[in-house]
Structure formats: structure tokens, C-alpha cells
Amino acid sequence: MHAKPKFALEPDLQEISEWLEAFDQVVAAEGPGQGALLLEALSRRAREAGVEVPAQLNTPYINTIPVEEEVPYPGDRLMERRIKSLIRWNAMAMVHRQNKKDAGIGGHISTYSSLATLLEVGFNHFFHASYGDQPGDFVYFQGHASPGVYARAFLEGRLSQEQVENFRHELRDKPALSSYPHPWLMPEFWRFPTVSMGLGPISAVYQARFMRYLENRGLIPKTPRKIWAFIGDGETDEPEALGSITLASREKLDNLIFVVNCNLQRLDGPVRGNGKIIQELEAAFRGAGWNVIKVVWGSNWDPLLARDSSGMLLKRMDECVDGEYQAFKAKDGAFVRKEFFGKYPETTRLVENMTDDEIWHLQRGGLDPQKVFNAYKRAVEHTGGPTIILAKTIKGYGLGSAQARNATHQEKKLSDDALAAFVQRFDIPIPQKAAKEGSLFRPPDNSPELQYLQERRRELGGYMPARTVPEKLFNAPPLETFSESLEGSKGRAVSTTMGFVSMMRVLLKDPNIGKLVVPIVPDEARTFGMESIFRQVGIYASQGQLYKPHDQDMLLYYREEKNGQILEEGITEAGSMASMTAAGAAYSNYRVPTIPFFIFYSMFGFQRVGDLIWAFADSRGKGFLMGGTGGRTTLLGEGLQHQDGHSPILASVVPTCASYDPAYVYEIAVIVQDGLRRMYQEKEDRFYYIMLYNEDYPMPEMPKGCQEGILRGAYKLKPAEGKKAKSDVQLFGSGTILNEALRAQQILAEKYNVPADVWSVTSYNELRREALAIERWNRLHPADKPKTPYILTALEGSEGPVIAASDYIKAVPDQLAPWIGARLVSLGTDGFGRSDNRQYLRKHFEINAESIAAAALSRLARDGKFDAKKAQKAFEELGVNTEKVDPVKA
Numbered sequence: 021m022h023a024k025p026k027f028a029l030e031p032d033l034q035e036i037s038e039w040l041e042a043f044d045q046v047v048a049a050e051g052p053g054q055g056a057l058l059l060e061a062l063s064r065r066a067r068e069a070g071v072e073v074p075a076q077l078n079t080p081y082i083n084t085i086p087v088e089e090e091v092p093y094p095g096d097r098l099m100e101r102r103i104k105s106l107i108r109w110n111a112m113a114m115v116h117r118q119n120k121k122d123a124g125i126g127g128h129i130s131t132y133s134s135l136a137t138l139l140e141v142g143f144n145h146f147f148h149a150s151y152g153d154q155p156g157d158f159v160y161f162q163g164h165a166s167p168g169v170y171a172r173a174f175l176e177g178r179l180s181q182e183q184v185e186n187f188r189h190e191l192r193d194k195p196a197l198s199s200y201p202h203p204w205l206m207p208e209f210w211r212f213p214t215v216s217m218g219l220g221p222i223s224a225v226y227q228a229r230f231m232r233y234l235e236n237r238g239l240i241p242k243t244p245r246k247i248w249a250f251i252g253d254g255e256t257d258e259p260e261a262l263g264s265i266t267l268a269s270r271e272k273l274d275n276l277i278f279v280v281n282c283n284l285q286r287l288d289g290p291v292r293g294n295g296k297i298i299q300e301l302e303a304a305f306r307g308a309g310w311n312v313i314k315v316v317w318g319s320n321w322d323p324l325l326a327r328d329s330s331g332m333l334l335k336r337m338d339e340c341v342d343g344e345y346q347a348f349k350a351k352d353g354a355f356v357r358k359e360f361f362g363k364y365p366e367t368t369r370l371v372e373n374m375t376d377d378e379i380w381h382l383q384r385g386g387l388d389p390q391k392v393f394n395a396y397k398r399a400v401e402h403t404g405g406p407t408i409i410l411a412k413t414i415k416g417y418g419l420g421s422a423q424a425r426n427a428t429h430q431e432k433k434l435s436d437d438a439l440a441a442f443v444q445r446f447d448i449p450i451p452q453k454a455a456k457e458g459s460l461f462r463p464p465d466n467s468p469e470l471q472y473l474q475e476r477r478r479e480l481g482g483y484m485p486a487r488t489v490p491e492k493l494f495n496a497p498p499l500e501t502f503s504e505s506l507e508g509s510k511g512r513a514v515s516t517t518m519g520f521v522s523m524m525r526v527l528l529k530d531p532n533i534g535k536l537v538v539p540i541v542p543d544e545a546r547t548f549g550m551e552s553i554f555r556q557v558g559i560y561a562s563q564g565q566l567y568k569p570h571d572q573d574m575l576l577y578y579r580e581e582k583n584g585q586i587l588e589e590g591i592t593e594a595g596s597m598a599s600m601t602a603a604g605a606a607y608s609n610y611r612v613p614t615i616p617f618f619i620f621y622s623m624f625g626f627q628r629v630g631d632l633i634w635a636f637a638d639s640r641g642k643g644f645l646m647g648g649t650g651g652r653t654t655l656l657g658e659g660l661q662h663q664d665g666h667s668p669i670l671a672s673v674v675p676t677c678a679s680y681d682p683a684y685v686y687e688i689a690v691i692v693q694d695g696l697r698r699m700y701q702e703k704e705d706r707f708y709y710i711m712l713y714n715e716d717y718p719m720p721e722m723p724k725g726c727q728e729g730i731l732r733g734a735y736k737l738k739p740a741e742g743k744k745a746k747s748d749v750q751l752f753g754s755g756t757i758l759n760e761a762l763r764a765q766q767i768l769a770e771k772y773n774v775p776a777d778v779w780s781v782t783s784y785n786e787l788r789r790e791a792l793a794i795e796r797w798n799r800l801h802p803a804d805k806p807k808t809p810y811i812l813t814a815l816e817g818s819e820g821p822v823i824a825a826s827d828y829i830k831a832v833p834d835q836l837a838p839w840i841g842a843r844l845v846s847l848g849t850d851g852f853g854r855s856d857n858r859q860y861l862r863k864h865f866e867i868n869a870e871s872i873a874a875a876a877l878s879r880l881a882r883d884g885k886f887d888a889k890k891a892q893k894a895f896e897e898l899g900v901n902t903e904k905v906d907p908v909k910a
């Protein structure tokens with residue numbers, strides 16, 4: 021049963037119209053400001069009186085900027101249209117001809133066709149390539165609009181005809197173009213990889229914040245620089261696209277502008293067939309505190325809206341759903357007259373003097389330079405927060421029968437007739453035959469079009485996109501900088517995490533590069549014992565600290581500062597990774613070689629934000645990912661969702677990521693120092709993933725001569741003691757499990773008289789990569805003397821089976837199988853984690869010292885080097901249950 025309404029809900033039309041009239045009078049006499057105040061007061065009073073006032077996050081389905089507030093277009097509209105047409109043609113021809121030649125090579129023609137005006141207004145009037153000697157605006161392009169960006173660069177003379185003709189033919193020893201924005205593949209052109217949907221928007225948000233961070237810390241001067249992110253409307257479905265938008269408003273990022281290309285379609289069909297994506301995004305972004313500018317209708321709608329005294333046109337605009345709007349542009353003018361205007365007599369009358377053709381050409385806002393220019397101008401001038409421009413466009417605009425169809429996204433080629441029509445419609449001066457072949461067309465350099473285009477870019481400081489890297493970054497500090505880490509802990513039990521934090525503190529104090537360090541944590545600093553760093557360098561807070569922290573009188577209080585150095589991201593690994601990307605590519609984008617250290621729960625790293633890490637590699641990102649509380653058994657207690665036993669394998673697939681699983685703090689020092697040298701001094705485009713643990717044990721002093729082994733991935737740490745010249749077995753240990761290997765060595769020696777050598781294996785990934793490179797060389801040079809991989813050279817003279825144990829799955833040591841497979845016994849933590857302590861976890865996963873020792877004896881027995889019965893008995897003696905369930909299935 022519904023409660024009876026208190027009052028009758030029958031509207032009193034007379035009363036409503038009196039109130040409206042009164043309101044109109046106030047606005048007319050005292051201005052819109054007073055009107056707004058009045059409404060505010062009224063809604064306050066309504067709330068007090070218990071009247072429910074619905075929260076209004078939507079405005080009507082019309083342009084945000086009223087016509088009377090528009091400024092005239094500053095450019096030569098005709099000339100810009102000519103240029104845009106040439107770009108449209110070349111973009112389309114590029115894809116078309118390639119697919120004609122090489123069926124299935126792919127590419128997109130319909131995304132750029134909807135985006136062209138949005139980009140061209142930017143290129144001609146807004147995108148600064150520089151601000152004086154400072155870098156200019158950053159533009160995140162919709163990835164699959166790349167043909168349009170290439171086509172413009174072709175007209176600018178920056179890309180050769182040969183290059184454009186080799187779009188998506190990158191492997192033919194000719195200059196070519198990559199499918200999408202990839203700095204890895206075109207390092208002098210693209211800055212930001214965006215084609216994995218959602219990564220562009222989140223990266224842009226954190227880029228804008230990082231820009232402010234650099235400014236507030238005095239590392240770059242303040243400039244009017246903006247970050248423009250062009251996003252597909254379908255793309256906004258990705259959690260990353262909208263997941264961080266409140267950060268942008270919270271941080272008042274008025275250097276950030278999102279432009280959503282609302283062509284109402286994604287790949288399969290309409291984005292919101294039954295709703296309106298523009299209205300949905302308006303509410304979401306307005307609710308999140310953004311400045312929202314809707315650009316729905318083109319200028320030729322203005323007279324109609326002005327004549328809409330009945331309000332029925334507005335009503336019709338509001339009630340139509342996107343599925344209908346899409347159909348209107350897939351059909352023709354007669355259809356629009358009948359289905360859109362024909363619904364009401366008032367709207368029918370509005371267009372009775374217009375031809376079907378005129379109705380057909382009623383333009384959408386995002387395709388009208390006048391409307392787009394005004395929106396951009398407002399966005400650039402807006403202060404105090406980020407702006408989103410929701411621009412309504414048409415997918416496949418101008419592609420004739422391919423326009424606004426559900427299958428438009430996949431369109432790669434046009435029919436001969438469609439090509440001819442395109443050339444005619446956009447006035448491209450090439451013969452029919454050339455049109456049908458999809459020939460590129462570039463007017464001469466001294467043509468008015470190219471002169472205009474060049475002049476505009478000169479005015480805006482140069483070409484875009486373009487990526488540059490300074491000649492020199494910095495010299496790495498010498499290893500002695502970390503002498504404290506090299507000396508060991510003098511018997512004190514510490515974890516590698518603690519050791520690393522001490523190193524960071526040293527690095528932060530470094531007079532040359534300390535200020536370049538960017539520690540990034542997703543609400544996990546206390547887990548890693550980093551509170552001391554809070555105090556040392558402060559947490560970045562753009563507004564400073566507006567409150568007195570309750571722990572202010574404590575030594576390690578929560579210190580927030582406007583020039584704080586730590587990026588405390590809150591609980592967002594994706595956001596943190598986006599910060600890592602901004603900081604790790606700052607050497608190029610800002611010419612400031614910041615050094616990010618992103619410290620996170622290793623379980624929530626590669627498997628959670630792996631795609632962002634992949635894009636980081638594409639961005640040629642530098643820096644350190646620190647996988648905290650690593651290891652499936654070392655992170656005790658936390659269980660299945662927390663205990664990481666596989667991230668080194670996930671890391672191994674990223675080509676520029678060097679991953680390490682060090683056991684001792686001195687190993688970390690060697691790796692970090694060499695990493696700084698290679699990334700910043702030698703300018704290698706690579707980054708590091710280093711496992712950190714929270715198990716405390718004494719850290720030894722660095723033995724002599726192990727540096728090369730640490731970096732290459734393995735060195736003999738502790739040879740067998742005793743009379744026998746040679747040991748019978750090699751024990752490989754990594755990370756905390758090295759301690760288990762050392763204990764196993766002792767058990768084998770003391771209980772079974774089996775001498776074993778112990779190796780610290782810091783990186784199976786690096787060992788494998790080097791071995792693969794050597795093997796490839798050998799394969800390609802059968803007539804030459806073969807070379808030997810490092811792992812085999814290192815093992816020379818060390819006999820017997822290799823028992824390799826780590827806190828990760830067996831696939832980690834298995835990486836060496838092609839070279840030492842016959843000798844290799846991998847032990848690891850395959851299977852789901854459990855909540856228990858380390859002792860029980862290691863027993864469960866069969867990687868404790870006892871399991872390692874028993875595995876060694878078992879293997880020696882199989883090799884005929886140890887009595888099989890004794891080996892079987894050893895399992896019992898050592899408490900290793902041979903009949904328990906396989907942990908991989910447990």
C-alpha cells in the first residue's frame with residue numbers, strides 16, 4: 021500500500037504560470053544572478069518546510085553556452101574547412117588503400133570522421149606546442165583516430181608520403197606508421213598511448229595533478245599549459261575513464277579538459293540506445309564537481325530554438341533517445357522531418373519552410389567550428405576546476421551510406437561510388453580514378469591551405485604531437501651513496517622493505533637528485549614502515565594542511581604540505597600507476613627526470629593494473645615498481661587474495677621491465693643504483709620491478725665480487741663447507757626463501773653428509789632473457805663458435821642437480837629449463853594462498869628448508885647418487901608429508 025499523498029498532485033496551472041511570470045520579471049529586471057539567488061533561497065525554504073526538492077544534475081538537451089554569449093570565430097572558416105576536408109580525405113584514403121592492398125590490415129575511418137572538427141579547432145586555435153621555452157599543452161588523442169592525426173602531419177610535411185603509404189606496414193624496412201599512438205614505436209611523434217580504452221582519461225587526470233605537483237614543488241614554472249583528453253563516448257564505460265574524476269575536482273585541476281566525442285556509437289552499436297549519453301555524463305561529471313559544457317546543436321538550429329515559443333522543440337529534443345538520434349543521421353532529411361519534427365504540430369510547423377535537404381544539414385554541435393570554438397574558449401578560461409566538453413557528433417560523418425550505421429566502426433573501405441561522392445562532397449581536387457584508388461593528396465607547399473595551416477602552427481609554437489628527450493638527464497649517484505645498505509644490519513633483524521625505506525631516505529637527501537624522487541603509495545605507507553618519510557619530505561597536498569593533525573606532537577606525524585614530496589594516492593592502484601606514468605615519463609614531457617618509486621602490495625600490482633603497466637612501458641616510462649609484502653608464504657596471515665606467488669611471471673612479459681627478487685638489502689642497493697645509472701645516465705628506456713618482503717632477519721654485509729651476479733640474476737653466495745672439493749647439489753634461493761635454502765644446506769650437510777652450494781638468484785627473468793639472446797645469436801650464426809649463456813658460465817664446475825626454491829610459482833625458476841632443465845627441480849608456491857604463519861605456509865607449499873633438503877635427496881637418489889630408501893626415509897625424518905594433497909589443488 022502506498023501512503024496517501026499529503027496534498028493533491030493535480031497541477032494548478034494558473035498558479036504555476038503566475039510564479040513563472042514573477043520569476044521572469046526578476047530575471048529581466050535584476051539579472052540571472054538574482055534569479056539564481058532566488059531559487060537557492062526558495063529551495064532552502066522548501067527543504068525546511070519538508071518539501072522534497074529533487075537534486076537537479078541535468079540541464080535541458082541544448083547547448084550550455086547561449087547564442088548571445090558566443091564570440092565570433094576568429095579563424096578563416098572556409099580555409100579551415102578546406103584543410104579539414106583534405107585531412108579527412110587523406111585519413112580515409114590511408115586506411116582505404118591499405119585495406120584494398122592488404123585485406124584485413126585494419127584501421128579506422130569512422131572515429132576520425134566524427135572527431136575532425138573537434139581536433140581541427142584545437143590544432144588551429146588552442147593546442148600550444150610550447151609556452152616560451154617551456155613545453156606546451158598535452159593532448160591525449162582518441163587512439164583509433166590516429167589516421168586523422170597522421171593525415172594532418174602529412175599535410176604539415178612532417179610525415180612523408182612513403183610513411184603514410186606504409187600505415188600499418190611497420191616491418192618492411194621502410195619508414196612507416198604504427199596503428200595507434202605508441203611512443204615505443206614512434207618515439208619522436210607520440211607521447212601518450214591511449215588506445216586501450218580508459219587509460220587515456222585516467223592518465224590525463226593524474227597527469228594534470230602531477231603538473232600541479234611539479235609546479236607546487238618548484239620543479240617547473242607555472243604556465244597556462246592544459247591537458248586535453250579526447251575520449252570516446254563508449255570509452256566512458258571503462259571504470260578507469262570515470263573512476264578518478266573526483267580527484268580532478270577535489271584538486272581543482274583547471275589545467276584539465278576532457279572532450280568527449282559523443283557520436284552516440286561504440287563498436288557494436290549505440291552507446292545508450294535507450295537513453296542519452298550526453299545527459300548521463302553531464303549528471304555524472306556535474307555531480308563530481310566538474311564544469312560541464314554541452315555542445316549538442318550546431319548554429320543552424322539556433323533560429324529554430326529561438327522560434328520555439330511553445331517549448332515543444334525543446335521537449336522533443338529532451339524526449340528522443342540516442343537510438344533515435346542515431347537513426348536520424350543514418351537516414352535522410354525526409355525521415356527527420358517525419359520522425360523528429362513530425363511528432364507535434366508545433367515542431368512540424370517550425371520546419372515547414374525548410375527543404376528536406378536543409379533539415380538534413382541541421383548540424384550537430386561537435387561538427388560546428390563556431391560552437392566548438394566557444395566551448396574550448398570557455399574551457400580554457402574556466403578557473404577553479406576541470407572542464408568536460410560533451411560534443412555531439414556523428415560516427416562516420418561524411419562517409420555516405422556508412423554514416424551512423426551500427427557497423428560503422430568496422431568500416432575500412434568505401435565503395436567506388438562512395439569514394440567518388442566523398443571527393444565531390446569535400447571538394448578534393450583529384451581525378452575520379454585516383455579517388456577510387458584512395459590516392460593521397462597534398463597540395464603544394466605554397467598553396468593557401470598549407471600556408472594557412474603552417475601559419476597557425478607557427479603561431480601556436482610548433483607541431484603536435486611531438487615527443488623529445490633532453491640530451492642529458494643526470495648522473496647516477498655512486499654505489500657508496502648506499503654504503504649503509506651495503507654494510508649489513510650488524511646482526512639486527514630487519515626486512516628488505518625496511519632496508520629499502522632507509523635507502524629511500526638516503527636518496528631523498530641526495531643533493532643532486534633527492535628532489536627528483538617521487539614516492540608513490542596507495543594508502544599502504546604504514547604497511548611498509550614509511551611513516552618516517554611522511555615526516556622527512558611531507559605528503560603532497562595542493563592546499564597544504566587545513567587542519568591540525570591529531571598526532572601533531574608525535575615525531576612521525578601525518579604531515580601534509582603544499583610542496584610535499586610523497587604522492588599518497590589513497591586506495592587506487594590504477595591512480596597510483598597513472599601517477600607513476602606521469603612521473604616516469606616526465607623526463608620527456610617536462611624535461612624533468614623525476615624518479616618514481618611506486619610502492620604497493622605486490623598482489624594488487626601486475627594482475628590488477630597490468631594494462632596500465634603495459635602502457636607505461638609503451639610510454640618509455642622509467643622508475644621503480646616496488647612489490648611490497650611479496651611472496652605467497654612471507655606475507656603471513658593474509659590468505660588467498662593477498663599472498664602473491666606469481667607477479668614475477670606477469671612482470672616477465674613486459675619487455676622493458678627488469679624484475680628482481682632480492683634477498684638482502686645490499687642486493688637492492690646494487691640493483692637500484694645500477695637502475696638509476698642505466699635509466700637516467702645511459703638513457704635506456706626500461707624500468708624495474710623489485711620484490712620487497714616484511715620478514716625480519718639479519719642482513720649480511722655485501723660479499724666481494726657479487727655485483728655482476730646480482731645484476732645478471734645469480735651468484736654463488738655460500739659454497740659447501742668441508743673437505744670435499746666439490747658439492748653434490750646446487751641450491752638456488754630467492755628473496756626470503758634464500759634463508760630456507762641456507763637452512764637446507766645445513767640440514768643436508770649435518771644430517772646426510774651431502775655438501776651443497778647455495779646461490780642467491782635475484783632474477784630468473786634476467787637470466788632467461790640473457791640466455792635467450794645468446795641462444796638466438798647461436799641459432800642465427802651456426803658457422804660461428806657458439807656463445808654460452810651467463811647461467812651456464814656461472815654454473816661451470818658446480819655439479820649436481822639444481823634445487824630452485826622461491827616464494828613464487830614453479831614457473832619462475834622453470835624459466836631456466838631450456839638450459840639446465842635436466843638438472844632443475846623447481847619448488848614453488850603454486851596454488852591458492854592460506855591464512856597461517858610462515859612456518860605452516862612454507863610447509864604447505866613444500867618450500868621450507870626441510871622440503872628443499874628432501875627434494876635434493878630425492879633427486880640425488882633418482883640420479884643414482886644417493887640411496888633411494890634413505891631418501892624416502894628422509895621425508896619422514898624431516899617431517900615432509902609425502903601423501904598430503906598437492907598444494908596446487910588445495
Ligand SMILES: Cc1ncc(C[n+]2csc(CCOP(=O)(O)OP(=O)(O)O)c2C)c(N)n1
Binds near residue numbers: 130218253281286291
Ligand atoms: C580496453 C579496450 N577494450 C576494447 C577495445 C576495442 N575497441 C576499440 S574502439 C572501440 C569502440 C570505441 O567506441 P567509442 O569510445 O565510442 O569511440 P568512437 O570510435 O565511437 O569515437 C572498441 C570497443 C579497446 N581499444 N580497448
Ligand SMILES: [Mg+2]
Binds near residue numbers: 253291
Ligand atoms: Mg563513440
